Amino acid sequence: MAFSQRVAQLKSSLIRDILAAAQQPDVISFAGGLPDPALLFWHESESPLPKQLAQYGPSEGEPTLREYVANYARQQLGIDCQAQQVLILSGSQQGIDLVSKLFIDPQTPIITESPTYLAALQCFEFFGADITGIPLSPTGIDLPRLQQALQQQPAFTYLIPTFQNPAASCYDAEHRQQVVQALQAARVPLIEDDPYRDLVYDEVERRPLCAQMTADDSWVYLGTFSKTLAPGLRIGFLIASPDLLPHLLRLKQAADLHSSRLGQYLVLQAVSSDSYQSHLQTLQQHYRQKRDVMQRALQAELSDIADWQCPAGGLFFWLTLKERLDTRLLLPDWLKQGLAVMPGEAFYPENQVELGHLRLNFSHASEQAIEIGVARLAAGLRKALDD
Amino acid sequence: MAFSQRVAQLKSSLIRDILAAAQQPDVISFAGGLPDPALLFWHESESPLPKQLAQYGPSEGEPTLREYVANYARQQLGIDCQAQQVLILSGSQQGIDLVSKLFIDPQTPIITESPTYLAALQCFEFFGADITGIPLSPTGIDLPRLQQALQQQPAFTYLIPTFQNPAASCYDAEHRQQVVQALQAARVPLIEDDPYRDLVYDEVERRPLCAQMTADDSWVYLGTFSKTLAPGLRIGFLIASPDLLPHLLRLKQAADLHSSRLGQYLVLQAVSSDSYQSHLQTLQQHYRQKRDVMQRALQAELSDIADWQCPAGGLFFWLTLKERLDTRLLLPDWLKQGLAVMPGEAFYPENQVELGHLRLNFSHASEQAIEIGVARLAAGLRKALDD
Numbered sequence: 001m002a003f004s005q006r007v008a009q010l011k012s013s014l015i016r017d018i019l020a021a022a023q024q025p026d027v028i029s030f031a032g033g034l035p036d037p038a039l040l041f042w043h044e045s046e047s048p049l050p051k052q053l054a055q056y057g058p059s060e061g062e063p064t065l066r067e068y069v070a071n072y073a074r075q076q077l078g079i080d081c082q083a084q085q086v087l088i089l090s091g092s093q094q095g096i097d098l099v100s101k102l103f104i105d106p107q108t109p110i111i112t113e114s115p116t117y118l119a120a121l122q123c124f125e126f127f128g129a130d131i132t133g134i135p136l137s138p139t140g141i142d143l144p145r146l147q148q149a150l151q152q153q154p155a156f157t158y159l160i161p162t163f164q165n166p167a168a169s170c171y172d173a174e175h176r177q178q179v180v181q182a183l184q185a186a187r188v189p190l191i192e193d194d195p196y197r198d199l200v201y202d203e204v205e206r207r208p209l210c211a212q213m214t215a216d217d218s219w220v221y222l223g224t225f226s227k228t229l230a231p232g233l234r235i236g237f238l239i240a241s242p243d244l245l246p247h248l249l250r251l252k253q254a255a256d257l258h259s260s261r262l263g264q265y266l267v268l269q270a271v272s273s274d275s276y277q278s279h280l281q282t283l284q285q286h287y288r289q290k291r292d293v294m295q296r297a298l299q300a301e302l303s304d305i306a307d308w309q310c311p312a313g314g315l316f317f318w319l320t321l322k323e324r325l326d327t328r329l330l331l332p333d334w335l336k337q338g339l340a341v342m343p344g345e346a347f348y349p350e351n352q353v354e355l356g357h358l359r360l361n362f363s364h365a366s367e368q369a370i371e372i373g374v375a376r377l378a379a380g381l382r383k384a385l386d387d
Numbered sequence: 388m389a390f391s392q393r394v395a396q397l398k399s400s401l402i403r404d405i406l407a408a409a410q411q412p413d414v415i416s417f418a419g420g421l422p423d424p425a426l427l428f429w430h431e432s433e434s435p436l437p438k439q440l441a442q443y444g445p446s447e448g449e450p451t452l453r454e455y456v457a458n459y460a461r462q463q464l465g466i467d468c469q470a471q472q473v474l475i476l477s478g479s480q481q482g483i484d485l486v487s488k489l490f491i492d493p494q495t496p497i498i499t500e501s502p503t504y505l506a507a508l509q510c511f512e513f514f515g516a517d518i519t520g521i522p523l524s525p526t527g528i529d530l531p532r533l534q535q536a537l538q539q540q541p542a543f544t545y546l547i548p549t550f551q552n553p554a555a556s557c558y559d560a561e562h563r564q565q566v567v568q569a570l571q572a573a574r575v576p577l578i579e580d581d582p583y584r585d586l587v588y589d590e591v592e593r594r595p596l597c598a599q600m601t602a603d604d605s606w607v608y609l610g611t612f613s614k615t616l617a618p619g620l621r622i623g624f625l626i627a628s629p630d631l632l633p634h635l636l637r638l639k640q641a642a643d644l645h646s647s648r649l650g651q652y653l654v655l656q657a658v659s660s661d662s663y664q665s666h667l668q669t670l671q672q673h674y675r676q677k678r679d680v681m682q683r684a685l686q687a688e689l690s691d692i693a694d695w696q697c698p699a700g701g702l703f704f705w706l707t708l709k710e711r712l713d714t715r716l717l718l719p720d721w722l723k724q725g726l727a728v729m730p731g732e733a734f735y736p737e738n739q740v741e742l743g744h745l746r747l748n749f750s751h752a753s754e755q756a757i758e759i760g761v762a763r764l765a766a767g768l769r770k771a772l773d774d
Contacts, residue, residue: 001576001605002542004492004514007634032443040441054427054617056419090477090621090643097642101513105391123641126488127391155389189388218388230441232648234477247394254510255484256477260647261619 005106006126015118015346018331022340028373030360031340033165033315034231036290037364039283041229041270053261059253061088061237062264068271069223069237078211079221081239087248090259092195092224092236096120098251099191099220100127102244103155111149111157113141115347115357117165117193120158129155131349136167138309140175143182150186157188162206163196163314166347166359170312173205180212189218189244195236196314198228198280199363201288204312210239218243225267227315228280233263287315287363290370294362297374305381306358317360318344323385324356330384339376392493393513402505402733405718409727415760417747418727420552420702421618423677424751426670428616428657440648446640448475448624449651455658456610456624465598466608468626474635477646479582479611479623483507485638486578486607487514489631490542498536498544500528502734502744504552504580507545516542518736523554525696527562530569537573544575549593550583550701553734553746557699560592567599576605576631582623583701585615585667586750588675591699597626605630612654614702615667620650674702674750677757681749684761692768693745704747705731710772711743717771726763 022029060066063083070083089095096119104110106128112121114133124131132149135142141159150157159179161171171179183190192210200206210221224236240248252258270276294317295310306319321327327343334341344357358377365373409416447453450470457470476482483506491497493515499508501520511518519536522529528546537544546566548558558566570577579597587593597608611623627635639645657663681704682697693706708714714730721728731744745764752760 001574001630002490002495002540003634004488004490004495004542006492007489034443037439037442040438042436042438042441049429051427051429052424053619054429055424056421056613056618090647093641094643101391102394103389103391105393108389108391119641119644126641153389155391187388226443231443231644232440234643234645234647243388247390254480254506254513255642256481256621257506257618258621260477260621260650262649262653263647266649 006128014328015342018340018342021335027335027338027340028365028369028376029340030362030365030373030377031342032364033361034364035227036286039286041276041279049262050265053265057258057261059249059258061086061259062261062268065264065268068268069239073221073239077208079208079239085239085242085245087238087240087245087252088259088264089236089238089252090256091226091231091234092193092222092238093119094252094255095220095222095236095238096123096193097255098238098248099156100124100129101251102247103189104129109152109154111146111154111188112349113159113164113167114349114352115166115344115354116158117160118347120193121347121349124158125350133349133352136164136169138169140169140171141179143175143178146179147182150182150188153186154188156191157183158191158193159209160193161209162194163199163311165196165314166316166318166342166344168309168311168314168316168318170204170206176205176207176209177212180209184214184217189220191220191222193222195222195224195227199287199315200284200313201291202312213241217241220244220248225271228283229267229270233260233266235259235263235267290362290367293367294360294370294374297371301374301378302381305385315361315363317362319358319360321356321358321381325384326355327358330380333383334376334380337376337380339373339380341377393515401715402729405727405729408722414722414725414727415752415756415763416727417749417752417760418729419751420748421751422614423673426673428663428666436649437652440652444645444648446636446645448473448646449648449655452651452655455655456626460608460626464595466595466626472626472629472632474625474627474632474639475646475651476623476625476639477643478613478618478621479580479609479625480506481639481642482607482609482623482625483510483580484642485625485635486543487511487516488638489634490576491516496539496541498533498541498575499736500546500551500554501736501739502553502731502741503545504547505734507580508734508736511545512737520736520739523551523556525556527556527558528566530562530565533566534569537569537575540573541575543578544570545578545580546596547580548596549581550586550698552583552701553703553705553729553731555696555698555701555703555705557591557593563592563594563596564599567596571601571604576607578607578609580609582609582611582614585670586674586702587671587700588678589699600628604628607631607635612658615670616654616657620647620653622646622650622654677749677754680754681747681757681761684758688761688765689768692772702748702750704749706745706747708743708745708768712771713742714745717767720770721763721767724763724767726760726767728764
């Protein structure tokens, strides 16, 4: 039996093993990117669910939800767009699959940040992309390296400018402007992934790069309701420049015909409800507090052996060890101690792996568990450094 | 800007245009494969939806629904399988995407029936498959032609043995057995798509081919809840042989992380309810009656200019015109008369297109509309034959 060449790219099960271990009841998990279950938004109404949602629906998504997204994008993000440019997705992960299908043949050059979102990396590598990863500082991507890589005419550049996963960086205004100018000059499409923007704890520049794009540019903006409402519904969206949208729509149709109409209905109910804004504020306050708990615990336990920036938003701390251990080797010991974390090595494109980073999620564990977990983390690191 | 080679394969918008036209209020549609809206199964309970479904869930699907599917497959389909072999999908269309990703590189040979399910054909062609279509008779695929094509060692064979879309054929017991033996002898994986099996109107052999597979064989069985419950929920499933399942699971994870948990919950509620069996019976009676109305109308209007078999199940009649007109050319006229039908030409692999067929759906239109629509169909055909 012969599988496609693509299948050889399917990554090993390290990450799946960590996430499975993180499900064990006694394990403190900093590993995933799960919202706090206490803060998920849910349909509490006892009014019956509209029966017309049982029938097949449009591949583009429900017209009312597309209108809502377009309005939100114009008014709150500053993105110049119409509802016809919106495609509702079965979670924003699906947008990454569709973009990969649209652009990537074996050996197609593309650009990502380095490190970057693991499941995007896996998807791009699976389709055979030749990935150039550009290093990140806390305030943005390395501009000279980006400009150099753009000279290869990559098929697209995939960026997470705001509260990046895993590096927790957030582009400042200057980086945002200069990256847009560089992409426009090179005429390279931008794929902007923006799942964390509403999880904001400090005042900081968050204007999407897509808001600076003009009618001549090619771009896709990926958004989701998973981080603020309920990931279990699997509803996200993309907004695309008019040259790309028709192709993405046909790819969406071939992938799953359309997204759950009930999920779309519940999302629209939630974001239209009076309590949505106060829900967002509660979420921000609550996560800010957890972030602060982790920041204090890290300062107390790890400041002599690791560096990090306190994240202004999002779900993660990104630690850089002063001594660049391969953190993958420490995992079994931490798991034995009841702690699940994500090794930083997993987030780099192949052949660009950098040692000595850890990604720590602070949204899912309780405050007390954060403190205990950081102590376990520190004990494991000190033991490894002593060996 | 450079798209992937794949994108050149995205089909023109003919089908989308027909389906869009079919949405117009005055148009009688025999075009799509939509269930009768009056017969969709829905969540009528006023008990609140369980809040834990808001969180991320497993990529494999909800354990309880996987158990249900495995039980159903063992007891009602005779497929020897465990819950670990079940993967819940965002509609069974997603299974076609995952199978394509698993097996198809550009020029990979595969086998399908000819004609076959349009969205599968599009997906396979999109990934670059070299498709050999094998002709169908009302009782099964052409066995000598299948055996010949299997000698090329195709990556897989995709079949819809029961109430085929579009040809309405149903393999008899002998064809089922001989096809399985041929696939086993050639060691070619079977992808069996079985969405229509519960829409059965006459007694007929329906045992899945996968029920005859052994532990040495590679196979994927695709099922759905869209035809019997509610397509808007977008929940289907696959069952795969143990050698294929782990790959399909990782592809599923990369595609959309997991399927809507709420959809999975509602499906499990529905299929576990006391009224589900009587719902299926109602569905069968109702669709049988509509089938009979269309059969009588066709006999009255078209028996001198077309041939067809009355379908024993499923959603479609498949007409073969005695004079092999290109039915695509008749569409504009029918649409002008308020009738939407699917040209048979669309269902053939590229370079194997056969003229002079029409697919007529009988589940969606009312009985009265079926009679009026068949009269319009006949008038259009006679006019074309006179020209």
